[in-house]
Amino acid sequence: MTEQEVRWTAEQVLALAPDAASREAxxxxxxxxxxxxxxxxxxGAVWGLCEGGGSRPYQTVVDLADTAxxxxxxxCPSRKFPCKHALGLxxxxxxxxxxxxxxxxxxxxxxxxxGRRQHTREKRPATGAAPARTADPEAARRRAERRAERITAGATELEQRLADLLRGGLATADRDGYGTWEETAARMVxxxxxxxxxxxxxxxxIPSSGPGWPVRLMEECALLHLLDQGWLHRERLPDGLAATVRSxxxxxxxxxxxxxxxxxxILARYDxxxxxxxTRRTWLYGADSGRTVLLLSYGAAGRAPEPSLPVGLVLEAEVSAYPGAGQLRAALGEQFAPPxxxxxxxxxxxxxxxxxxYGQALSDDPWLDSLPVTLGRVIPTPVEDSWQLADADGDTALPLTRAAGARPGLWRLVALSGGAPVTVFGECGHHGFTPLTAWPEGAGEAVPLC
Incomplete structure (x- = not known):
């Protein structure tokens, strides 16, 4: 790996920060x-000594050659990964x-x-190694059947709860308070x-979410009822939709x-x-396949999950899709080169x-909140008390979600555009568009917005 191959931009480095405080520090x-x-x-290694609060400098080293x-x-005593010294280096x-x-x-x-690279090699399974012994399939089948029975009982109870809510009228839902819903949620757990x-x-x-909440409550109740019915009648569904319901x-x-x-x-990454x-969500786009896939990873509260893939770089690797109609989740498999x-x-x-x-995707997954989309030649434009992305070559626009309007990334997007068209990747759904990454018109590196 040459220096040119591993050279990153400042934005790609700062996209690794676990939080805003680490980014600033x-x-x-x-x-x-x-x-x-x-x-x-x-x-692909970088090292250095950084002055700290003690008499001895902090020894900091980063291995960029890891494929993950x-x-x-x-x-330093920081529990964040990467710490501010690694980011600074x-x-x-x-x-x-x-x-x-x-x-x-x-x-x-x-x-x-x-030592670390040796440990990585030892963890990697040998080619042609025998597959690990699986658990008793009959015991696994019985556990799956028992869980399915419990879920069926829970879905049946939830259907009754929704029927009682509609019978009493949605306008009374705000009188019961959140405790009733939390009790029902605990029953589903x-x-x-x-x-x-x-x-x-x-x-x-929803009942405390502002004007128009009865309509939003009705919409969400309908989707929950649809999911209940999908589970209770899953044997009648096509395989793909049945897998989506299970998920x-x-x-x-x-x-x-x-x-x-x-x-x-690596299109975008956010926690x-x-x-x-x-929960870490990482969006990937395949240069040859044209597919967009989602990697999900998890970590205990307060600790960043792996992998920590820098936005804007390319990873040569294999991914395998999860089952389900319209599902974009995939698992990262063998990686053949560092980002x-x-x-x-x-x-x-x-x-x-x-x-x-997005509308077409809803036919495969009616519970889909948003779909990954890349918008070409759009201009961030203020409208009343919010923002929208307007087509530079047309008269249409997509409103930004409320959450997007409150993020610092909005101002990075506005600064990148400067009134000129930009390319923006994000999530498009019924609440609007959430921008996650942007590129300037023509040549230029990706700018993370989250």
């Missing part, structure tokens, strides 16, 4: 001042030529790099149907599609967290085409 350490002994190797994304080691390396010299890694860095529980909790917050209810699945080897552009879990700079971007569509694609 890492930016301050991206200058030569606090660093000494900084260097890089042809094998960068790996980090730092002597990568910014220093990605910046002005000559600041980070090329050479042989010092012993402390070389020892960690060698007991029934081992976490997907139903999550949708019930969403129902509970929406909360049954775990395994990738069953044939591996697709491609050069996957969402609750008190127990951090490298991209020389392409996904083709863009107009805003009417984006809406039409």
């Amino acid at each position: 890492g930016s301050k350490l991206g200058a030569a001042g606090p660093w000494s002994g900084a260097g890089s190797s042809d094998e 994304g960068p790996a980090y080691q730092c002597g 990568l910014l220093l390396w990605a910046g002005e030529d000559g600041v980070v010299s090329r050479g042989q890694a010092p012993d402390w860095a070389e020892q960690w790099i060698r 007991d029934a081992q149907a976490p997907g139903l529980a999550a949708r019930v909790r969403e129902l509970g917050v 929406r209810v909360g049954l775990p699945g395994s990738p069953d599609g044939p591996p697709i080897r491609d050069r996957w552009l 969402t967290s609750d008190s127990r879990l951090t 490298a700079p991209a020389g392409f971007r996904p083709p863009g569509v107009t805003t009417p085409e984006a809406v039409a694609r």
